[in-house]
Amino acid sequence: MPYRTNVDLPAAIREHLPTHAQDIFRNAYNNAWKHYQFEGDRREEIAHRVAWAAVKKKYRKMEGHWLAKDKV
Numbered sequence: 001m002p003y004r005t006n007v008d009l010p011a012a013i014r015e016h017l018p019t020h021a022q023d024i025f026r027n028a029y030n031n032a033w034k035h036y037q038f039e040g041d042r043r044e045e046i047a048h049r050v051a052w053a054a055v056k057k058k059y060r061k062m063e064g065h066w067l068a069k070d071k072v
Contacts, residue, residue: 028054
């Protein structure tokens with residue numbers, strides 16, 4: 001189901017991603033949720049994969065922390 005705010009994101013995402021990365025994840029997830037509405041049981045999995053791919057375009061995990069690629 002779509003996330004209205006970053007507070008609604010799963011704890012693992014809120015606790016590990018910076019706020020901007022959470023915004024990217026939430027927006028990508030919500031767009032994928034709408035786009036893949038006819039995928040049935042796979043809809044949530046697809047939306048999560050799309051969201052993580054969007055985050056990984058802008059952020060990189062280094063030494064356990066997610067950092068913006070333009071700052072690395």
